[in-house]
Amino acid sequence: MKSAVETLNPTRVRLTVEVPFEELKDSLDAAYKKINQQVTVKGFRKGKIPARVIDQRFGRGAVLEEAINDALPKFYTQAVNEAELDVLGQPEVDIKDLKDGELLNFTAEVDIRPEIELPEDFSGIEVEVDAVEVTEEDVDKSVEQLRERFATTSPVERAAADGDVVTLDLEAKVDGEVLEDGIAKDVSYTIGSGELLDGIDEAVKGVEAGGEATFTSELKGGSAAGKAAEITVKVSQVAERELPELDDEFAQLASEFDTLEELKADSRKRLENMKQYDQATQAQERVLDKLLELIEVPIPEKLLEDEIQTRKHNLEHHQLGQMGLDLDKYLEIQGKTAEEFETETREAAVKGIKTQFVLDALVNKEKLNVNQEELTEHLMRRAASSGMSPDQFAQAVVQGNQVPMLVGEVARGKALAMVVESATVKDTNGEVVDLSDEDEEEAEGRTAEAAAEESASEESKEG
Structure with missing residues (x-):
């Protein structure tokens, strides 16, 4: 078999494959055997009809068609592997020439993952995030909400x-x-x-x-x-x-603390933790946005259209369906026109695909691996967010052959955490924010959410 690759654009190639007819022998034998099991000819036992009789009765063309349908995926895969292509989605195959007893010539156009040029380092990335500030008003509001629960x-x-x-x-x-x-x-x-x-x-x-x-x-x-x-x-x-009186007795009723001051101090600490969590998430998102601005990423048009359609389908048939809404009603509630919705969906799809390409390129460049413990922790988080038990979620993942997808989510999370660690993050007060304790966990959580939205891209790649 001979094959050649022609680059049509940065995200699409055309493979030209020439197969000597003798390499179709196994597929031809399989075609005759399959037809033998499906037809009957008077004077011959089922499965024992000679090839020449099948050719005479049913036509050589039927045999060749069956053989080529069997052989094409094998020769296409062989050509892709020889050219070391990272293909996305299914190819468009066109048989150019078929000479019985001589050769088979076909082309296959397919999207490929583009080559991405990454920066040497990410220390030049700077972002600003909200400062972690908890006011007395915040604490009072939190305690008042607790008080409302005990009304x-x-x-x-x-x-x-x-x-x-x-x-x-x-x-x-x-x-x-x-x-x-x-x-x-x-x-x-x-x-x-x-x-x-x-x-x-x-x-x-x-x-x-x-x-x-x-x-x-x-x-x-x-x-x-x-x-x-x-x-x-x-x-x-x-x-x-x-409402109960705000005093030590209330603190003992509503918490494990003996005094109202201890309860307020705990509320302050919890609010600080929540704001630190939000700050870390904000840092992840803004660093990712800056990273994507730095890198040119061509987007395969077919992959983009598939992703847009998948996002629309998920919104209309899953999210809105559960709320008893259709798309028109949803747009009315959101105050958006159909054109604005189309534009936003396309922009989100482009960002999703670009995010996946860039972080995957980082994973490969840095040779980031995922161990069993990291995968298990991520699975537990995904199970909790889906409302399923870890066992149920794990079973669904295995049955749906989604383990590679989860591994990819964790690896991309680690890649994003690495970029955040190199970047400079300052709060609105001008203070440098230390995210060393939150980096990896926050990045993984953020990337898991993005990867879930990008499932169509992932499936196309695996396809």
Whole structure:
């Protein structure tokens, strides 16, 4: 077999492959054997029909077609390996010449992973992140949220007001007809929480137990989602919320601490940890953006279009479907036009593919490896974020042949952590931020999320 490679552009090549006919012998034998099992000819036992009879009865062309379908993937793979190409997705194959008994000549156009020129070092990258600052107001707000969780309610004989907890019966009508799924009984609702329908707060405020009100609101879910409905609400109870006193007794009730000051100090520490986490994530994202600005990465058009379609499909059929929304309603809620959505989706797909290419190039350049412990830790994190148990997630990964994808996510996380370590990160106060304790974990978490979004690119590469 002879093969040659023609570069069409930085991300696409054309392979020209010439195969002597004798190299098709195994595939021809397999074709005759397959046809033998599928047909019957009077006078011959099944599976024992001579090749010349098959040629006469069914045509040599049918045999050649079967043989070539069997042989092409083998010769294509051999040509790719000989040329040491890193191909992406499936090739477009065109048979140029087929001479029975002489030769087979075909071409295969396919996208390839582009060559990427990486900087010698990343010390020139500088980014600014938010400073970690926890104010007294932040601490007070945190303690107040805890206090809200320990609030008690007591029924009162007066009209409902902001902050009260009311018990309601709801009935929704569209075009004068009560919806099958439009009736709800004994619903507990805190006035002002915004957790139910638009307009309900204004409707129930001022209503006493035993009273009712009617208002119009757009339904957020159910069989008539998005439609305007007439809502009748009956108040069966009004209860006043009572907050515990902010003192040492509250601290002992709501935490493991003996004093309110100890509780506040712990709240401050937790808020600082959260802000440090956010700061580290922000550093990862901004360093990645700077890195991508430094490097020219040609994007295979076919891969990009596939990625865009995959992102749209996942949004429409998974995320929005679970919320009972379609794309038009989603765009209305987001305040976006279809053109803006298309532009944003394309930009996100380009960034996703570019991120994967650049970090993979870094992994190869630095020869970064992933050990079993790192893979297990990453699997545990991914399982937690997916809502599955580690065993369930691991089983799904193995069954879906997704272990290489997870290994890639961890390796890219390590590559990004290496860049962050070399970069200069300062906060808004001008202070250099030390991310030495968070680098690797934060980078891996950030990259795992990106890699999950880029699954279509990964699958195309594996294909």
